[in-house]
Amino acid sequence: MLGLRAPEDSAMSIGGFMQAAGNAAIDKTKAKDDAAAAARFEPVVEELAGHIRSAWTRNHDAKREVNERMIRALRQRQGKYDPETLRQIRQIGGSEVYMRIVAAKCRGVSAWLRDVLLANGSERPWELDPTPMPELPPDKMMSVREEMAKTVAQLGQAGMPINVPEMRRLLEMRKHQMLGELRSDAKAKAEQMERYMEDQLVEGGFQMALAQFIDDLTTFPAAILKGPIIRKRRKLAWVQGAEGWEAKDEERFVPEWERVSPFDLYPSPQAESVDEGELIEKHRLSRAELKAMVGVEGYSEEKINTVLEEYGEGGLVDWTDFDSEREDVEEKSDTSSNPDNLIDALQYWGSVQGKMLIEWGMDEKDIPDPLDEYEIEAWLIGTHVIKAVVNPDPLNRRPYFKTSFETVPGTFWGIAVPDLIEDVENMCNATARALSNNMGIASGPQAWIDVDRLAVGEDVTNLFPWKIWQVRSDTTGANAKPLEFFQPGSNAQELMAVYEKFSVLADEYSGVPRYMTGESPTGSVGRTASGLSMLMGHAGKIMKQVVANIDTDVFSPLLERLHGYNMRYSDDETVKGDVRVIARGINSLTMKETAQVRRNEFLAATANQFDMNIIGPNGRAAVLREVAKTLDMNVDRVVPDPDMLAAQQQLAQLMAPPMPAGSEQAPGSPQQPKEAAPQQGNGQGPSQSGQQLMDGAPQQDNFQPPNT
Numbered sequence: 001m002l003g004l005r006a007p008e009d010s011a012m013s014i015g016g017f018m019q020a021a022g023n024a025a026i027d028k029t030k031a032k033d034d035a036a037a038a039a040r041f042e043p044v045v046e047e048l049a050g051h052i053r054s055a056w057t058r059n060h061d062a063k064r065e066v067n068e069r070m071i072r073a074l075r076q077r078q079g080k081y082d083p084e085t086l087r088q089i090r091q092i093g094g095s096e097v098y099m100r101i102v103a104a105k106c107r108g109v110s111a112w113l114r115d116v117l118l119a120n121g122s123e124r125p126w127e128l129d130p131t132p133m134p135e136l137p138p139d140k141m142m143s144v145r146e147e148m149a150k151t152v153a154q155l156g157q158a159g160m161p162i163n164v165p166e167m168r169r170l171l172e173m174r175k176h177q178m179l180g181e182l183r184s185d186a187k188a189k190a191e192q193m194e195r196y197m198e199d200q201l202v203e204g205g206f207q208m209a210l211a212q213f214i215d216d217l218t219t220f221p222a223a224i225l226k227g228p229i230i231r232k233r234r235k236l237a238w239v240q241g242a243e244g245w246e247a248k249d250e251e252r253f254v255p256e257w258e259r260v261s262p263f264d265l266y267p268s269p270q271a272e273s274v275d276e277g278e279l280i281e282k283h284r285l286s287r288a289e290l291k292a293m294v295g296v297e298g299y300s301e302e303k304i305n306t307v308l309e310e311y312g313e314g315g316l317v318d319w320t321d322f323d324s325e326r327e328d329v330e331e332k333s334d335t336s337s338n339p340d341n342l343i344d345a346l347q348y349w350g351s352v353q354g355k356m357l358i359e360w361g362m363d364e365k366d367i368p369d370p371l372d373e374y375e376i377e378a379w380l381i382g383t384h385v386i387k388a389v390v391n392p393d394p395l396n397r398r399p400y401f402k403t404s405f406e407t408v409p410g411t412f413w414g415i416a417v418p419d420l421i422e423d424v425e426n427m428c429n430a431t432a433r434a435l436s437n438n439m440g441i442a443s444g445p446q447a448w449i450d451v452d453r454l455a456v457g458e459d460v461t462n463l464f465p466w467k468i469w470q471v472r473s474d475t476t477g478a479n480a481k482p483l484e485f486f487q488p489g490s491n492a493q494e495l496m497a498v499y500e501k502f503s504v505l506a507d508e509y510s511g512v513p514r515y516m517t518g519e520s521p522t523g524s525v526g527r528t529a530s531g532l533s534m535l536m537g538h539a540g541k542i543m544k545q546v547v548a549n550i551d552t553d554v555f556s557p558l559l560e561r562l563h564g565y566n567m568r569y570s571d572d573e574t575v576k577g578d579v580r581v582i583a584r585g586i587n588s589l590t591m592k593e594t595a596q597v598r599r600n601e602f603l604a605a606t607a608n609q610f611d612m613n614i615i616g617p618n619g620r621a622a623v624l625r626e627v628a629k630t631l632d633m634n635v636d637r638v639v640p641d642p643d644m645l646a647a648q649q650q651l652a653q654l655m656a657p658p659m660p661a662g663s664e665q666a667p668g669s670p671q672q673p674k675e676a677a678p679q680q681g682n683g684q685g686p687s688q689s690g691q692q693l694m695d696g697a698p699q700q701d702n703f704q705p706p707n708t
Contacts, residue, residue: 047359048388052348052380055278059266060321066413067326070220070262073418074329076102076425077219095436101425101503102418105512106218109405109417112543113214117550118207126555128194128563128579130186147174189577196575197562204228204256212259217405217550220262221413224274225401225554227257228562232296255565257558260400263326267412274400278350281400282320284342287311293386299379303386311343316382320344348378349391349398397561403553405546417510424506428499435495442490453482511542551583559583599627621645 075082079100081089089096117125148171155161201207209225216223233254238245260281268277287308293299310316352374354367367374375391391398404414418425449460455470471482507513559581567576603623606615625639640648 048378049380049383049385051352052280052346052378052385055268055348055350056266056280056320056346056380059268059278059280062269063266066221067263067323069413069419071325071329072422073102073219073221073416076418076422077106078329079103080329089433095433095440097429097432097436099425099428099432099499101428101506102421104514105417105421105506105510106215108512109218109543109546110214113217113546113550114211116547117210117214124198125551126559126581126583128190128197128559129582130183130190131578131580186577186579189575190579193563193566193575193577193579196566196570196572197559200228200255200562200566201257204254206257209257209259213554216259216262217403217546218417221416221419222262222265222402222404224260224262224265225257225558226260226399227558228255228565229258229399230254231256255562263323265400271412272410273412274398274402275396278348279398279400280349281347283345283347285345286342290343290345298389299387300385303384307343307381307384307386310382311341316343319382320346343381345386346380348380349375351375351396397557399561401554401558403549405549407549407553417512420510421506424502424509427502428506431495431499431502435492435499438491438495442488442492445485445487447483447485449483450480555583556581599623603627617645617649618642 072082079098081096081098086096148167151170152167204227206227209227213223213225230253232251234249234251235254237248237250239248240246264282266280266282267274268279271277271279290304290308294301294304307316353370354372354374355370357374358364358367358370364370375393375396377387377389377391378385379387402412405417406415406420408414447463451460453471453474454460455472458470469483474480474482503514563579563581570576603620606612606620612620621639621642628638
C-alpha cells in the first residue's frame with residue numbers, strides 16, 4: 001500500500017522513474033501493509049492528489065508566457081516564421097526568405113562550449129582536491145602519544161635524563177610527519193575517486209546529456225540536467241571459469257543523467273531555483289515503462305494496475321494538457337491521436353507542512369513536529385498517486401541542475417541567445433525580404449499596355465525577344481503609344497547597407513562575433529594577429545561568464561552530489577576521502593589554447609644540465625607526459641611512468657662503470673669520473689680550500705691525494 005514514509009538508512013537517492021535501495025534493502029521482501037494501515041493512508045493519497053493537481057494548475061498557468069518565448073526561440077533556431085507572420089507574407093505574395101542569424105550564433109556558442117566542457121582525458125573541466133588541512137584522526141594521535149610514552153619509558157629504564165622541551169619537539173615533528181602522510185594518502189584517494197567518478201559519468205550517459213544541455217542553454221531561457229538517477233540495469237560481464245571466459249548477465253544499480261526539456265519543467269511562480277517552491281516535471285510514459293515500476297520500492301502496484309486498466313478503456317490520454325503548437329514546432333507529426341500510446345505523469349517535488357499531513361490522515365507518530373516542513377516526492381497520473389515518499393536526500397535537495405546563458409537575479413528563467421537578438425533578426429529578415437522582392441521586381445523591364453488597342457488574341461503574358469505586337473489604331477486620334485517599357489529602380493545597395501548594419505548589431509548584442517564561427521572579422525582591427533587576438537579576448541569575456549554559470553550552477557553541485565552518493569554507498573574504501581570539487585571550466589577556456597605553447601617553452605628553457613640537476617628526470621618526464629596527452633597518443637608508450645623510470649635509473653646505475661675514489665657526481669647525471677682539479681699552493685698536498693672541504697667531509701681509508 002502506498003503511503004508517505006521516511007526512507008530507510010540503506011535507501012539510495014531518488015530522481016527518476018525508479019527508486020533504488022541498497023543491496024541489503026533489495027534483498028528484503030516487499031513490506032505489506034495491513035488493512036488498518038491501508039485505511040489510514042488512503043485519505044493521505046486522495047488529498048495529496050488534489051494538492052498536486054492544484055500545484056500543477058498554478059505552475060502551468062504561470063509558465064504560459066515562458067512557453068511562448070521558448071516556442072519563438074525554437075522557431076528562430078529552425079529558421080521558421082510564426083503562422084501569423086507567414087500568413088501576412090503570403091497574402092502579399094512576398095518572399096519567404098529567412099536569414100538564420102540566431103541559428104548561426106547558437107551553433108557558434110554550442111561548438112565553443114562543447115570544446116571546453118566535453119573534452120576527454122586530462123582536459124576534463126573538473127577535478128577533485130583533498131582539503132588543505134586534513135585533521136589527524138584520534139586513533140592516529142593516540143598512537144603518536146603512545147610512541148612518545150614508550151620512548152620516555154625506555155629512557156627512564158636506561159637511567160637517561162628526559163628533556164621535556166625536546167620530547168615536545170619530537171611529538172610535533174611526528175605529528176607533522178603523520179599529517180604529511182595523510183595528505184599524500186588523501187591525494188591518492190582523490191585521484192582514485194576522480195577516475196571512479198569519470199567512469200560513472202561515462203557509463204551513466206552524462207556526456208550525451210551534457211551535449212543536449214548545451215544546445216538548450218543556447219536556445220532556451222534555461223537548461224536543465226537531472227541526476228544521478230539510480231536505475232537498475234542489466235549488464236553483460238565476462239568472468240573466467242573452468243572452461244575459459246564466460247558471459248554472465250547481471251543486474252546492478254547505475255547512476256544515470258539525462259537532459260530535461262525546459263518545456264517539461266514547471267517551477268513555482270516565485271521560485272528562483274530548482275530547490276525552491278513546488279517543482280513539477282511532466283513525463284510521458286509508455287505502458288512498458290509504467291509496468292516496469294511494479295515491484296520497485298516506493299511504487300504502488302495496485303495504483304499502477306488501476307492506471308493501466310483505465311488507459312486500456314480510453315482514459316488518461318493527455319489529461320494534463322496538449323500543446324499542439326509545441327508539437328508542431330518540434331516536428332512531431334500526428335501526435336494528437338497519441339500513436340505511441342503514451343501516458344502523462346506528473347513528478348511532484350514540494351514541501352508539505354506536517355500539520356497538513358496529519359489533517360489528511362497520516363498518523364501523528366510519523367510527524368514528530370506538526371509545524372515542521374516535510375519535503376516529499378510524489379507521482380500523479382490522473383487521480384492516482386502511484387508513488388509518495390519523503391525526499392531521501394539528507395539536505396532535501398532535488399536531482400535537478402539549472403542555469404542560463406545569461407542569468408537574471410531573482411527569477412527562475414534567464415535570457416538566451418534568441419532573446420538577445422530577436423528584434424535584430426526580425427529587422428534583418430524584413431530587410432532581406434524587401435531586398436529579395438526588390439531584386440525580383442528590378443530584375444527586368446516592366447510595361448504598361450493599352451489593352452483596348454491590342455489585336456484580338458494577342459497574349460500579353462508571354463514576353464520573349466523579337467516579339468511582334470499587333471495593335472489597332474488609336475480611335476481618339478491622339479496617336480499615343482499602345483505599350484511602353486520602363487525599368488523599375490533597384491534599392492539593393494541601400495538595403496544591403498541596412499542589413500549589414502543590423503547583422504553587426506547582432507554580433508554586439510549577443511556577444512558572439514561572427515569570427516567565432518570561422519568567418520573573417522570586419523573592420524581594420526581584425527586584419528592583424530594582435531587585433532584578432534584582442535577581439536577574441538573580448539568575446540572570451542562573454543563566454544567566461546557563461547562557463548562560470550555552468551561551473552557554479554551545474555558542475556559543482558552535480559559532482560558534489562555524485563561524490564556524496566559514492567561516499568554513502570560505494571563498497572570501495574580506497575576511493576573515499578574528504579575532497580572538494582573544483583570546476584575549472586573557465587581555466588580550461590582561458591588556458592587551453594596557450595598551455596601547449598607554454599609547456600614547449602618550458603621544455604626548451606630547461607634543456608640544460610644546470611636545470612636538469614634541479615628538476616631531475618622525474619620532473620622532466622612529468623612535463624613530457626602532459627605534452628604527450630595533448631597529442632592524442634598513448635602516453636605510457638612514449639613516456640615511462642614514475643615507477644618504470646625509477647627502475648630504468650636504478651638499472652643504469654648498476655651497469656655504469658665504478659667511479660674513482662673521491663669523485664663526486666651531480667644528481668641525475670651519468671656516472672662519469674671527473675678530471676682532477678688543478679692544485680694550488682706549494683705542491684706538497686691539497687690546497688687550503690681543498691683541505692677545508694676534506695675536513696668537513698667524511699674521510700675514506702683509501703683516499704690518496706692527486707699526484708703533483
